[in-house]
Amino acid sequence: MKISRRWAITAAAAAIACSPVLSTSAVASSEASGGASTTAQAASLRVMTWNINSEKVQNFWGWVNVIANQKPDVVSLQEACTNDAPVLARWLKGRGLDYHVEIRPTNIHWACGFGSQGQVILSKQKPRSVVKRDYRTSDSQRRGYLAETIDIGPRPVRIVNTHAYNNTGGWEKPTDNVNQLAGWAASGAETAQIIMGDLNATPRQVTPLYRAGLKDADPTHRTTKGTVKLDYILYRGAPALQGPAQVIKSPSSDHSMVITNFQIS
Numbered sequence: 098m099k100i101s102r103r104w105a106i107t108a109a110a111a112a113i114a115c116s117p118v119l120s121t122s123a124v125a126s127s128e129a130s131g132g133a134s135t136t137a138q139a140a141s142l143r144v145m146t147w148n149i150n151s152e153k154v155q156n157f158w159g160w161v162n163v164i165a166n167q168k169p170d171v172v173s174l175q176e177a178c179t180n181d182a183p184v185l186a187r188w189l190k191g192r193g194l195d196y197h198v199e200i201r202p203t204n205i206h207w208a209c210g211f212g213s214q215g216q217v218i219l220s221k222q223k224p225r226s227v228v229k230r231d232y233r234t235s236d237s238q239r240r241g242y243l244a245e246t247i248d249i250g251p252r253p254v255r256i257v258n259t260h261a262y263n264n265t266g267g268w269e270k271p272t273d274n275v276n277q278l279a280g281w282a283a284s285g286a287e288t289a290q291i292i293m294g295d296l297n298a299t300p301r302q303v304t305p306l307y308r309a310g311l312k313d314a315d316p317t318h319r320t321t322k323g324t325v326k327l328d329y330i331l332y333r334g335a336p337a338l339q340g341p342a343q344v345i346k347s348p349s350s351d352h353s354m355v356i357t358n359f360q361i362s
Contacts, residue, residue, distance in 0.1 A: 139362040140250025141339065145169035146293035146330055147354035148260070148322075151178045152208045159349025160185060164219075165192040167356055171247075172196070172219040173258035173293040178209035182217045189219070196221060201229045201243035203260070214238070216258045216294070222247040230281070234264050234273035242278065242294070249361045252289055252335055257282075259294040268299045268325065279305035282333075289335035289361060295328050295352065306331055314342035314357040321353040330355050335362060 145167055149160055164172055164185075174182075179200045186196045197220050202213035224245035231241040242259035261274035275298050282292060292311060296303060300318045307313070314330035321328035321344060330342055342357035 139360055142171065142249050142254070142336070142359045142361055143167075143169045143356070144171045144173070144256075144291060144293060144330060144359065145354055145356045146173040146175075146258070146295075146328060147350060148175040148295040148328060148352040149350045150176050150352060151181070151214060152176060152206055153351065155208060156349040157181065157185070159347065161188050161192070163347055163349055163354065165189060165194060167354075168194065169356065170221050171256055171291075172217075173256070174217040174219070175258070175260040175295045176214055177217045178206075178212060179215045179217065180209060180212040182219075185217075186219060194221075197223045199224065199227055199243060199245055201241065201258075203239045203241070204237055216243045216260055218243055218245055218256060218258050220245065220247055220256065222249065225253065232262065232274045232277055234262060234277075236262050238262070240274055242281075249289075252361060254289040254291060254336070254361060255285060257290070257292040257294070259292065259296065261294070261296045261298065263297040263302075265302070269301060271302045271305050272296075272298050274298075275303055276305050279309040282306065282311060283309040290333050291336060291359070292331040293329065293355070297327055299325055299327075303329065303331075309333075312338070314338055315344060315355060317341070319344040319353075321355065322351060328352055328355050330357055332359065336360070337362065 179202050182198050186198050199218045202215040206214045224247050226246045228244040240262040242257050244257040246253050246255050263272050310333045311331040318326045320326050336359040339358040342355050344353050346353045
């Protein structure tokens, strides 16, 4: 029997209403559970960023299946319907992935049932702190970032999910949002920092972030939308990259997802 996306979301929402909260799992002791594996000195962390473009694609089951198959410890989503986020987490819990949900709404959109679009972080660890900030330059989507600090192995890790605005009208000059994000990143106290998301900027325009000490998990700069690279996983401090990032296309979005593994020590 074919089940509609609307029915599935309604049914899962009812199930959530019967539960006190979304439960949060501790970091798993082995990768067999899909979580971040830990030892006394280090921990591995699998992260994923994906602009799912809920405005145009609206493929809820595709998003569930992709995330369930990739089994990331932290998921950074952009252009997600915020009312879908806890439902998505509920269905993923049924697939063995137990996520804490953080949301930063950005704009009202008809594709979300006239609810909000926004940025979502799904993380297996409950964050010790959450920050939501707006950029000075924006458009109707109220651009900004959602950040949380989670404890992975021996240290806290700052996770940033951003969806930036390109105010330059081209692909050459750094954008105001990138410059502001670079300033925030440089002033951060965390020694472990991972910035993920759709920067709406090419590698040339992201230069201020590289100058702030951030490294690119995909230094070969594979394209993530059309003929350009717009989606990034950047890191600095304690995270050590375990092999190059994967850039994977999916019919469930017009953006490729970016996935990589870190060793936190």
